Amino acid sequence: MAGTEHLTVRREGATLVLTLDRPEARNALSLPMLVGLYDGWIEADTDDDVRSVVLTGTGGAFCAGMDLKALAGDGMAGQRYRDRLKADPDLHWKAMLRHHRPRKPVIAAVEGYCVAGGTEILQGTDIRVAGESATFGLFEVRRGLFPIGGSTVRLPRQIPRTHALEMLLTGRPYSAREAAAIGLVGHVVPDGTALTKALEIAEQINACAPLAVEAVKASVYETAGMTEAEGLAAELERGWPVFDTADAEEGARAFAEKRPPVYKRA
Incomplete structure (x- = not known):
């Protein structure tokens, strides 16, 4: 199975579980994480024994967005991943589900922070479960940046435009309950149980043709x-x-x- 030091991969029956694994940085995106994500999507697409995918994070967080320092890479490991990016300049967008759509259903299991790039990746998933204390938001405008992971295009197609524009233009955080009320997530469950609920949904999908x-x-x-x-x-x-x-x-x-x-x- 695929995987890197910041992205772990395991099987739960016919479900491939991809876990963002950089808890010391609230699972902020790094080159090893992006490469691992991309490889995970390809594994799911090409392995007929995989019927669904669950994307989650470790350490009580989903993803806090981009880590520019980590993306710069360092040492031999950093160079190795930069070589992957050089070979496929679109790899990071595919990893973030901006330029790639897995053919298998993807279920997000969110605990804690799911902001900036985390909320952008979320929009590439199909079904979304959040713990009660999860936090969502697109903070880019507060930092003079642009949510270039696809949010200005996808978010207004997934939730009512008035809510999409408020999220995009205020850069404020949203609670799990508020995210559910505007349709960004489908389930809000007790903290620590988002993965369990996501796997339950995956099992229901796996039982289908x-x-x-x-x-x-x-x-x-x-x-x-x-x-x-x-x-x-x-x-x-x-x-x-x-x-x-x-x-x-x-x-x-x-x-x-x-x-x-x-x-x-x-």
């Missing part, structure tokens, strides 16, 4: 910018082939036989 799950996710994103007529036509192109799969037959057969289905991605 993987080809159907991936086709549904692809259709939702592909049709987002289309007119209704265009979207409905594109949906048929994505959806009809699913009915011709062996997994579709297995789903119907299992239902008739009153047993759990056994899907084989076929």
Whole structure:
């Protein structure tokens, strides 16, 4: 499995768990973390045994955004990661889910700080769970910066524009309850249980037919910018082939036989 000193990877059944692991810096982004994230997304995409991904952080935080000092790199390790970035100048944007969309569902499990670049990565995930004490926000304008990780484009498409603009233009922090009220996260759970809840959701997804799950996710994103007529036509192109799969037959057969289905991605 992939992984670096700032990004750990493990399996929970059919779920790949990616953990931002730099607790001394509230999991601020570093080159090793970005490289590990990118490799993790690629592993999830290419391994058919992986049916879902959970992204979380260690040490009671999700991600406090960019760490410019760490991104500069130092010594042999820093140079090694800089070589990866040089080979693919888009790697950091892919790692942050700005220029890459995993084909498997991605569930965010947020505890503590999820601000700046953390909130930007969050917008690239599909389902979001937050602990009660989690904090969200895009602080860039308060520092004379621009949230260039995609927030001026994605956030107004994910939550009402008035809330998106308030978050972007004030740079203020948002509580987990407020984030849920505006639709940025879907679940607020007791502190320390976000990962447990995310894994529960992942298990529900894993029990479904993987080809159907991936086709549904692809259709939702592909049709987002289309007119209704265009979207409905594109949906048929994505959806009809699913009915011709062996997994579709297995789903119907299992239902008739009153047993759990056994899907084989076929």
